[in-house]
Amino acid sequence: MSFLDLANITKTFGPTTAVEHIDLSIKQGEFLTLLGPSGCGKTTVLRMIAGFETPTMGTITLDGEDITHRQASKRPMGMIFQSYALFPHLTASQNIAFGMQIKKLPGTRIRQRCAELLELVGLGEVGSRYPHQLSGGQQQRIAIARALAVEPKVLLLDEPLSALDAIVRVSLRNEIRRIQQQLMMTAIYVTHDQEEALAISDRIAIMTKGRIEQIDQPEQIYNHPQSIFTATFVGTSNQFDGMVASAAQGRCKVGDYDIFTPPLTHLNNGAPVLIMVRPEEVSLLAATSEEAAHSKGDTKDNRIMGSIKLRTFLGPFTRFHVHSNEHTTLIADIPNYLAKRFTVGQSVLLSFAPDACQVFASDRRTVPS
Numbered sequence: 070m071s072f073l074d075l076a077n078i079t080k081t082f083g084p085t086t087a088v089e090h091i092d093l094s095i096k097q098g099e100f101l102t103l104l105g106p107s108g109c110g111k112t113t114v115l116r117m118i119a120g121f122e123t124p125t126m127g128t129i130t131l132d133g134e135d136i137t138h139r140q141a142s143k144r145p146m147g148m149i150f151q152s153y154a155l156f157p158h159l160t161a162s163q164n165i166a167f168g169m170q171i172k173k174l175p176g177t178r179i180r181q182r183c184a185e186l187l188e189l190v191g192l193g194e195v196g197s198r199y200p201h202q203l204s205g206g207q208q209q210r211i212a213i214a215r216a217l218a219v220e221p222k223v224l225l226l227d228e229p230l231s232a233l234d235a236i237v238r239v240s241l242r243n244e245i246r247r248i249q250q251q252l253m254m255t256a257i258y259v260t261h262d263q264e265e266a267l268a269i270s271d272r273i274a275i276m277t278k279g280r281i282e283q284i285d286q287p288e289q290i291y292n293h294p295q296s297i298f299t300a301t302f303v304g305t306s307n308q309f310d311g312m313v314a315s316a317a318q319g320r321c322k323v324g325d326y327d328i329f330t331p332p333l334t335h336l337n338n339g340a341p342v343l344i345m346v347r348p349e350e351v352s353l354l355a356a357t358s359e360e361a362a363h364s365k366g367d368t369k370d371n372r373i374m375g376s377i378k379l380r381t382f383l384g385p386f387t388r389f390h391v392h393s394n395e396h397t398t399l400i401a402d403i404p405n406y407l408a409k410r411f412t413v414g415q416s417v418l419l420s421f422a423p424d425a426c427q428v429f430a431s432d433r434r435t436v437p438s
């Protein structure tokens with residue numbers, strides 16, 4: 070059963086269409102992220118849900134009630150912004166209390182709830198401090214507590230971590246997820262950071278040019294993208310332009326060599342395709358090693374010859390840029406304990422399984438740059 074529904078929502082600003090024919094159903098307690106490049110309409114969707122913008126067309130329903138034209142102040146939503154937006158002349162506790170005072174809750178209840186919320190966001194000690202006496206991460210925690218104080222039915226978060234440094238960003242995103250799960254709160258989160266979206270969400274809606282391209286669980290978005298846009302926007306991919314040689318067998322022609330893929334039931338022989346392979350699916354074999362010579366004719370894995378041009382240590386793994394004999398550069402992410410065997414200039418075999426290939430019907434004009 071959906072809790073919040075957007076039906077056929079369009080929003081135009083003069084000649085600009087910011088959001089076009091969007092349908093979105095969010096379950097109670099779900100954490101949904103709107104992910105997409107700058108200008109794709111994420112914030113506009115969030116602002117329409119909050120009531121700061123009115124849709125040009127379409128309906129927004131919350132818990133069965135049409136709220137499309139309801140004032141923002143009358144919607145049971147809490148909003149959190151990138152800029153924290155705390156009142157500078159109020160202490161942390163007074164910031165949290167603000168919404169409850171407007172609602173005229175009794176003083177004892179407000180004090181009790183402030184203390185609870187400070188504990189919930191892990192800042193029991195800082196209630197009497199002013200915003201300028203808090204770090205960015207602490208200010209955002211207070212902003213979260215303030216948004217939760219009025220017991221919203223939906224929490225809306227617009228790039229809440231963008232202003233924070235990398236370490237605080239990761240710890241606070243985990244905190245946001247913990248709090249959301251603890252309170253079983255429905256949350257809609259806007260970001261253009263794919264890693265953040267993958268880490269925090271129950272489902273992700275991938276947006277481009279005012280439309281939703283795909284809505285799915287993070288694993289599905291990453292492992293089974295439905296379009297070239299999703300596949301290239303989320304994660305890194307090796308890309309090959311080719312042509313289907315045998316759809317039934319799962320074989321494509323790329324330059325002079327064949328790439329084996331899963332059977333391509335949705336494509337015809339001769340169709341132009343874009344084949345994508347994640348770097349972590351590619352393994353390296355020393356081209357001269359017995360292992361490579363032996364395994365070459367032994368498996369159905371794809372094999373491409375090349376030489377290592379660049380080796381980059383990225384912490385958990387090492388990334389190799391390999392120039393293939395077909396004059397393309399491929400990326401392989403190799404666990405560090407295996408990466409030790411390979412050096413720049415070395416001839417190697419790149420190997421990847423047919424199942425690692427995502428194959429999309431290709432019109433070169435649709436491939437994002």
Ligand code: ATP
Pocket residue numbers: 082085086087105106107108109110111112113114261
């Ligand atoms: P970003 O990640 O950069 O914040 P976004 O995906 O959130 O981008 P929006 O802010 O929703 O995108 O903007 C979508 C489109 O609508 C953009 O072309 C933007 O310029 C336009 N737009 C948004 N708000 C207005 C406005 N008030 N007046 C005119 N155009 C607007």
